[in-house]
Amino acid sequence: MTLVLSICFGGLTSCVSPKSVVYFQGKDLRYSSDNITQNYVPTIQPNDLISVVVGSLSAESNEIFNFANLFTTSSMNYSTTGGGSRAQSVGYLVDHEGNIEMPLAGKINILGLETQVAAEKIRKCLQTYLREPTVSIRTLNFKVSVMGEVNNPAVYVIPDEKITLPELLSLAGDMTIYGRRDNILIIREENGKREYARLDFTSRDIFRSPYYYLHKNDVIYVEPVKARLTSTDRTMQVLPLVLSSITTLTVLVFNFLRI
DSSP states (O other): OOHHHHHHHTTTTTOOOOGGSSSOOOOOSSSSOOOOOOOOOOOOTOOEEEEEEEEOHHHHHHHHHHHHHHEEEEEEEESSSSOOOEEOOOOEOOOTTTTTEETTTEEEOOOOOOOHHHHHHHHHTTTTSSSSSEEEEESSSSSSEESSSSSSSSSEOTTSSSSEHHHHHHHOOBBBBBOOOTTTEEEEETTTEEEEEETTBGGGGGGSSSTTETTTTEEEEEOOHHHHOOOOOHHHHHOOOOOOOOHHHHHHHHHHHHH
């Protein structure tokens, strides 16, 4: 019976080449190094939700500017479990022209600025109303999605506002054994167009890709290998044979014991 089961279920799996599952393959050296040729610095874009924390010598004045950070609203909880709700700061929403509107200061355009540069611009605008103000900015809705053959597909909110593709896949529990590592799809929407890029995770060339650093709202899809697509059909084909073999062996054993 064991032999029959082994033969039957052996048809459900196929040999997997180590090169198809090993990450970051390159020269077989104990040590090597590459120059970092690209980096990603997030900039503020329309529809960004940001927190603007203002500090100064006047605590009462600070509350006027920080009200959007003090009050919270219920929002979707993007996590490894998916679903649910959580409390999130109301924040300041960047409009389609790149402006935020703050008390007293009115509209301030921060479109395309890095968070540190935007914080300095806001600080200068607030000098008219505060003594020795300080400003810090953080993006509240920097999120990326991962789906397909990973262990924990979900939408992930990134508090650091910067994440690489390997880091995201680690958050998602890594790819399953059925994930195709040489053809990972990244979908990106920026500057009025949608881009589609495919990356080979088995090669070190991924570190030089402009898609190595993920941007806000990127979607990552790990497609399945062919074995995954056919495994269910093959299981349904083989299962009746397995059950028939078990039944036949059971009858033979029963008859033998009666003799």
